[in-house]
Amino acid sequence: MKHIKYILGPALLLFMTGTCYGCDLNANTTERTTLITKSSVEKPKEQFVKIALLLDTSNSMDGLINQAKAQLWDIVNEFTYAKCGNDIRPSLQIALYEYGNDNLSSKEGYIRQVLGFSNDLDEISEKLFSLTTNGGEEYCGQVIHSSLRQLDWGKNADDLKMIFIAGNEPFTQGKLDYKDAATNAKEKDVIVNTIFCGNYDQGINGMWKKGALLTGGEYMAIDHNRKVVHIATPYDDIIIQLNAKLNKTYISYGSIGRQKKELQFIQDSNAAEMEEAVAVKRAVSKSSRLYKNSKWDLVDAAEEDTDLISELQEKDLPEELKGKSESEIKAFIQEKKSERMEIQNKIQELNAKREKYIAENASQETGELENAMISAIKAQASKKNYSWDR
Known part of the structure; x- marks a missing residue:
């Protein structure tokens, strides 16, 4: 479960990168306002990428947590270049949950909202560094339900709304069915992406892949113990x-x-x-x-x-x-x-x-988690009129 923390940090940031659900998709179309009132086509002043990171903080997650802390800024920096439609730069908001920790209330399903949606990067970093691990029960369906119920996801269809959940126990644990959580996510236009810390096939057998596919999300498996290699430069x-x-x-x-x-x-x-x-x-x-x-x-x-x-x-x-x-x-x-x-x-x-x-x-500087996340984000973003300008 230590793997989960690592994954979530980067995942959050990376998903932000893949913003823009329908970001200004009609920006280049010809005029079609004859039958449409002005109020019906007005867009919100801001568009958002909203990412909820659901991290397993049960035992053995230390290595994964360190990876997440190390790769947080890689993800933020990647997202800096993201745009949708005609140069619209969406704002990024991240929320953080921990689950599967014995220090958390059993009445709440061993789940805690660490941070609601925030664009404060210092605060997000602070909360990631505050996480500690302890053995517990890991209820994926329940933590997804909680994040969908407690967070303000908004009603703008052009916002990109994503959940990243990371862990290493079966996705089916707990009283609340992950399939019902997926139905709830689809109703709120939220994509659920899953990250299994361990063997790819083991994650599939534990229903992590199905948990993602039900909402059109991505399933990833990573080696949470892999050391992140950073390249020193003269700058x-x-x-x-x-x-x-x-x-x-x-x-x-x-x-x-x-x-x-x-x-x-x-x-x-x-x-x-x-x-x-x-x-x-x-x-x-x-x-x-x-x-x-x-x-x-x-x-x-x-x-x-x-x-x-x-x-x-x-x-x-x-x-x-x-x-x-x-x-x-x-x-x-x-x-x-x-x-x-x-x-x-x-x-x-x-x-x-x-x-x-x-x-x-160097052939690459990124860690396994970051590679998986960025690849998934850009694949999804390409379907939503999203691009990167470096």
Whole structure:
């Protein structure tokens, strides 16, 4: 069951990559509005890729969990390039569940919602690193039912909605039938993808493949004990140095600002403790469009809401901005924004060179889980008008 955790982390991120369920499928069609009212063709302002990761945290899942932590940022970075229709860039939201752990309530079926749908990459990382394993009963059907019932999947048919469930026990355990869960998923337009940690045929015999096929999802089996190989490059140290400078462009505000900025640093440290290459990949993610922190950073917040600065109270400002006029605060924010964009662009440029170096010096850098996930995501995404521009 340790395998499950590993799989889920990457799986989440990867599935995000395959967004766009019907993303702007009619973008290039000729005008057909004569019989259609304006309100009937209006699309939501945002489109989402919603991924729920259901991870088995029973015994023997440590190796898999480490793989998931290491590959989380690979998946995020892959998703950065995803688009649907006419250059629509969907927003990514991830939810996390754990199941099969004796520390969880038996009344709830040994299931816990660790995180509801969130686009906070630091928070997602924090929750993955908080997971621990302990033996338990693994009820796949019940955890799928819970995620479908508890999460807000929305009603936009163009959103891509996916579940990734990972584990190594039969898919049939528990009182709630996985077939009923699949029916419920189809009603909500949610695709269930399954990842079995172990032998491919054993997973089929345990009904993991059928659990996926019932909703049009993908079945995968992985070697959860396989070590992820990271390729060091001449650009890694520079990217890590730029990441430290990037952190200094964040201006915390409000009641949670200081706590969130500290969380940013902690997740940098968690990545670095795993391996330098993981810290590099996280830095690349932080230079992408997916790393937004408007809830606690004034630069992102001001970009999202131009009236925010005039509405802020003195007590919500960081020490360096207290006593400053509104025009002085705006000038300070603009300075940090320009500095951030410059650093992020440098990281992206160096990452392009880094990826080229890796391609020229190794046949592959990815782990088994990541290979399986990206392959499945892109195969499904190609059917939904999804593409990647690098």
